[in-house]
Amino acid sequence: MQSAPEQQHQAALVGRDPEQVRLAALLSRTRNGKGGSIAVLGEPGMGKSALLAAATTGTSLRVVRLDGYESESDMAFAAVQRLVTSLHPECETLPEQQRRALLVASGEAEGPPPDRYLVGLGVLGLLAAASNGHGIVCTIDDAHLLDPESLDALAFVARRIAVERVAVVFAGRDEAGLADHLGGVPQLALTGLDTDASVRLLNRAAAEPLPPSVALAIAQATGGNPLALIDLAGESLVHELPDLGMAGEPVPVGRHLEAHYVRRVRQADQAVQTWALLAAADSTGNIDLLAAAGAELGLTLDDADRAEVAGLVQLSPTVRFRHPLVRSAVYNAASGVDRRRVHRALAHAADRADLTEAEAWHAARGVVGTDEEVAARLDLTADLAARRGGLVSCARLLARAAELSPPGEARAVRQVGAAEAALAVGAAHLSQRLVEDLDEESAGTVTRGRALLIRSSLTLLRAERDGVMSGAADHLRAADLFHGLDDVREQDALLRAFDRCASADRLMTGVTQAELGRRMLAGADLDGRWSVVLRGLAALILEPYDTAHPKVRAAFDAVLALPDDEIMYFGSVIGGLGAYLWDDEGRAAGLDRAARAARDRGALLVLDTLLWIMALCEVYGGSLHRAGRYVETHREVRVAMGYGDANVPNVAVMAWSGEPRELVEAVADGAGAVGFGGVQFSGIEGLVARDLADRRYQDAYQRHKPLVEEPFLQVTPIWYADFVESAVRSGHPDVAQRVAQDLASRAAVNGMPWCEGAAERALALVSPDDEAEAHYLASIAALHKTLAETELGRSYLLYGEWLRRLRRRREAAEQLRLALRHLRHSGAEIFVPRALAELEVLGVRTDEVVNAEAAPPLELTTQEHTIARLAASGRTNAEIAANLFISPNTVDYHLRKVFQKLGISSRRQLTDRLNA
Numbered sequence: 001m002q003s004a005p006e007q008q009h010q011a012a013l014v015g016r017d018p019e020q021v022r023l024a025a026l027l028s029r030t031r032n033g034k035g036g037s038i039a040v041l042g043e044p045g046m047g048k049s050a051l052l053a054a055a056t057t058g059t060s061l062r063v064v065r066l067d068g069y070e071s072e073s074d075m076a077f078a079a080v081q082r083l084v085t086s087l088h089p090e091c092e093t094l095p096e097q098q099r100r101a102l103l104v105a106s107g108e109a110e111g112p113p114p115d116r117y118l119v120g121l122g123v124l125g126l127l128a129a130a131s132n133g134h135g136i137v138c139t140i141d142d143a144h145l146l147d148p149e150s151l152d153a154l155a156f157v158a159r160r161i162a163v164e165r166v167a168v169v170f171a172g173r174d175e176a177g178l179a180d181h182l183g184g185v186p187q188l189a190l191t192g193l194d195t196d197a198s199v200r201l202l203n204r205a206a207a208e209p210l211p212p213s214v215a216l217a218i219a220q221a222t223g224g225n226p227l228a229l230i231d232l233a234g235e236s237l238v239h240e241l242p243d244l245g246m247a248g249e250p251v252p253v254g255r256h257l258e259a260h261y262v263r264r265v266r267q268a269d270q271a272v273q274t275w276a277l278l279a280a281a282d283s284t285g286n287i288d289l290l291a292a293a294g295a296e297l298g299l300t301l302d303d304a305d306r307a308e309v310a311g312l313v314q315l316s317p318t319v320r321f322r323h324p325l326v327r328s329a330v331y332n333a334a335s336g337v338d339r340r341r342v343h344r345a346l347a348h349a350a351d352r353a354d355l356t357e358a359e360a361w362h363a364a365r366g367v368v369g370t371d372e373e374v375a376a377r378l379d380l381t382a383d384l385a386a387r388r389g390g391l392v393s394c395a396r397l398l399a400r401a402a403e404l405s406p407p408g409e410a411r412a413v414r415q416v417g418a419a420e421a422a423l424a425v426g427a428a429h430l431s432q433r434l435v436e437d438l439d440e441e442s443a444g445t446v447t448r449g450r451a452l453l454i455r456s457s458l459t460l461l462r463a464e465r466d467g468v469m470s471g472a473a474d475h476l477r478a479a480d481l482f483h484g485l486d487d488v489r490e491q492d493a494l495l496r497a498f499d500r501c502a503s504a505d506r507l508m509t510g511v512t513q514a515e516l517g518r519r520m521l522a523g524a525d526l527d528g529r530w531s532v533v534l535r536g537l538a539a540l541i542l543e544p545y546d547t548a549h550p551k552v553r554a555a556f557d558a559v560l561a562l563p564d565d566e567i568m569y570f571g572s573v574i575g576g577l578g579a580y581l582w583d584d585e586g587r588a589a590g591l592d593r594a595a596r597a598a599r600d601r602g603a604l605l606v607l608d609t610l611l612w613i614m615a616l617c618e619v620y621g622g623s624l625h626r627a628g629r630y631v632e633t634h635r636e637v638r639v640a641m642g643y644g645d646a647n648v649p650n651v652a653v654m655a656w657s658g659e660p661r662e663l664v665e666a667v668a669d670g671a672g673a674v675g676f677g678g679v680q681f682s683g684i685e686g687l688v689a690r691d692l693a694d695r696r697y698q699d700a701y702q703r704h705k706p707l708v709e710e711p712f713l714q715v716t717p718i719w720y721a722d723f724v725e726s727a728v729r730s731g732h733p734d735v736a737q738r739v740a741q742d743l744a745s746r747a748a749v750n751g752m753p754w755c756e757g758a759a760e761r762a763l764a765l766v767s768p769d770d771e772a773e774a775h776y777l778a779s780i781a782a783l784h785k786t787l788a789e790t791e792l793g794r795s796y797l798l799y800g801e802w803l804r805r806l807r808r809r810r811e812a813a814e815q816l817r818l819a820l821r822h823l824r825h826s827g828a829e830i831f832v833p834r835a836l837a838e839l840e841v842l843g844v845r846t847d848e849v850v851n852a853e854a855a856p857p858l859e860l861t862t863q864e865h866t867i868a869r870l871a872a873s874g875r876t877n878a879e880i881a882a883n884l885f886i887s888p889n890t891v892d893y894h895l896r897k898v899f900q901k902l903g904i905s906s907r908r909q910l911t912d913r914l915n916a
Contacts, residue, residue, distance in 0.1 A: 045227030068145030076390020118602020192224025468675030473510025655686025
């Protein structure tokens with residue numbers, strides 16, 4: 001009779017053709033230079049581990065194995081640390097930032113806590129480096145037991161593999177949200193063997209062949225579970241299964257198998273049972289740690305040997321149970337007293353071995369009720385996890401520390417700290433549970449303020465209408481709780497109130513804009529580092545433009561002077577202050593630096609928000625092509641994180657990109673329905689632009705008028721030029737004159753070319769013909785000094801239309817051609833038909849104009865175009881890889897394809913071709 005491991009290995013091959021084919025295809029692609037990933041999901045006993053072993057046996061690829069362990073599940077980057085150790089030589093070849101991130105995450109170096117996605121990029125580079133010449137397969141068994149940081153990093157790698165000779169294969173049960181963590185990774189669900197394969201396997205495992213009817217009933221009763229078939233074949237339980245299977249439904253095999261293993265354990269003597277329990281409680285397989293803990297319990301290695309003879313464990317090279325169900329049966333069958341006793345022994349052994357995290361983990365499971373001393377040790381371990389970038393592990397450890405803490409302020413502080421850590425990495429469910437369990441009466445004032453901010457942030461993440469709209473008011477209430485107790489938190493809450501105000505826009509509830517401004521001004525009087533910024537934001541809200549301008553400028557300069565690790569969190573402030581000042585170049589430079597900082601640190605959640613803001617800023621004072629590129633990059637970042645589409649669509653970009661009006665209106669209304677007024681009203685303004693492009697001036701005026709009559713902070717003035725155009729063309733000259741003069745007065749104060757260009761265009765529209773031309777020319781001259789190419793194209797368009805009406809046909813055609821060129825170059829295609837219509841009136845053959853202005857299509861994919869653009873700007877392959885969260889090998893592969901498609905051979909030629 002074959003051994004159980006051999007039989008289970010065979011089980012993986014019997015009736016597993018589809019799964020074998022998919023794994024074989026993946027390994028074949030990897031050998032041939034194009035890897036990939038797959039997640040094998042199945043219940044206990046379905047042969048996941050054996051399938052991995054069968055797939056990689058005899059392969060010419062290098063195989064690196066990572067297993068998940070329960071006791072490491074709260075140890076941040078534990079699996080990554082094991083991978084780095086096994087591939088340490090290759091680690092030295094990585095870019096410094098990635099290498100440093102891996103070493104800090106692994107606990108081998110000190111440094112700023114790395115974001116888990118930067119660690120993921122480092123792991124991708126590590127595996128790519130290790131794959132050179134032969135290819136590599138990374139198999140992760142029991143993936144559901146991995147620590148969350150390692151799982152996120154490895155899932156990131158699996159989603160980003162493109163042309164590397166790297167394969168990543170996960171195997172695990174769909175527990176702890178494993179399938180969600182592996183979003184974007186192809187998944188293969190293992191089911192039971194078919195009836196014929198089940199009967200063959202059963203007869204191989206049984207002492208003697210079973211009657212066909214009995215074997216058939218057993219196969220049906222077990223649902224084809226290979227481990228059940230093997231391990232139950234020789235049991236008396238076999239004789240019960242035919243009757244159990246008569247109903248045609250599989251029996252709960254896990255329960256029967258656990259009972260089977262419990263019986264096997266209880267046949268051993270007490271020392272073997274205790275040693276098995278010790279191993280089940282540890283689950284790391286560290287033989288030295290188990291020996292030390294066993295000695296404390298009076299056990300010897302002879303007891304371990306007898307546990308192996310009994311078929312419970314395997315001792316070489318590490319201690320492993322023959323199946324997770326064995327470990328589960330051993331552990332669950334023990335009494336709580338015995339489990340706590342072995343955990344205390346393991347904690348003492350880990351302490352002597354300076355294994356701080358393991359000691360805290362076991363100590364926490366060795367106590368009943370509360371224990372402040374153990375809670376404090378978990379606190380320390382949580383701090384270690386946070387310093388390595390493991391915020392989810394930090395949250396879990398602090399949550400357990402809170403459970404062990406006596407009721408009072410210390411317990412509340414730990415709960416809130418855990419909720420904050422979970423929220424920082426988007427673990428909303430964990431964060432919600434922690435704040436819901438908070439005892440408000442025992443929490444101090446500052447702790448209650450922190451909890452209030454967490455609850456407010458959660459409503460934003462879940463898009464809860466009332467919470468989104470009251471977010472600014474919630475932040476002011478939190479600031480009041482911090483007042484006089486924590487100036488730093490008070491000022492930070494006030495800064496974030498501005499962000500929440502921008503999100504809700506005119507839908508904001510619980511506080512008025514003026515009340516917000518006055519509270520910010522009061523906060524600016526504190527002796528804190530954000531006083532200048534708060535004073536500028538307060539002035540933006542409360543003061544006339546001429547007196548507010550210098551304070552807002554000081555605030556903007558202070559934000560732009562922030563170090564990289566801080567400026568990346570100020571995207572909405574940069575966008576808001578830059579728009580108020582009409583400083584298109586300063587705004588773009590600040591946002592670009594913030595985005596670079598987020599990329600460099602792998603902070604994809606931060607980058608996700610920044611790219612959304614950058615796309616919106618390009619709509620007003622930039623280029624629609626750049627806005628589109630930011631939207632594409634935003635989508636790519638979300639894919640890298642395992643998400644789908646944007647949680648809040650960029651409706652303004654949709655409107656300007658020519659999406660159907662009905663769709664834009666529906667999405668804008670949907671955003672407003674959940675409280676995101678900023679998104680809704682930017683979509684309305686986008687539809688105003690569509691109305692203007694289609695010469696529907698009365699519609700544009702009626703759509704725009706309510707927004708202008710109820711102005712919102714810095715947003716409304718950047719729409720004034722559009723409003724003037726709709727007002728003039730729909731018969732409201734007095735309204736247009738008033739708004740144009742307001743815009744001109746702002747331009748006189750700020751002296752910015754973008755504002756001057758918009759103001760001069762507005763003045764041209766309200767001026768008599770003998771004055772209008774000077775304003776048009778001034779608008780064009782000013783906008784040539786800016787990044788606002790869309791606005792430049794529109795000024796040319798209006799000037800050309802004005803010239804045509806004055807019958808200056810040759811000059812009109814010249815200006816309209818320039819309009820068409822700039823509108824096309826900026827991506828403002830919605831205005832192109834209007835320009836072409838004007839040219840047709842002049843008798844110009846528009847097909848010739850279109851052909852003359854249109855560049856030949858590049859025929860590049862989105863990713864190829866992005867890589868080509870970055871290469872043309874002078875970025876190296878390594879820099880491009882870091883920007884796009886892919887490997888340098890992938891960049892090189894795509895660049896070679898770009899060169900082939902464009903028929904070029906150098907980056908200099910690439911620059912010329914893209915600019916053609």
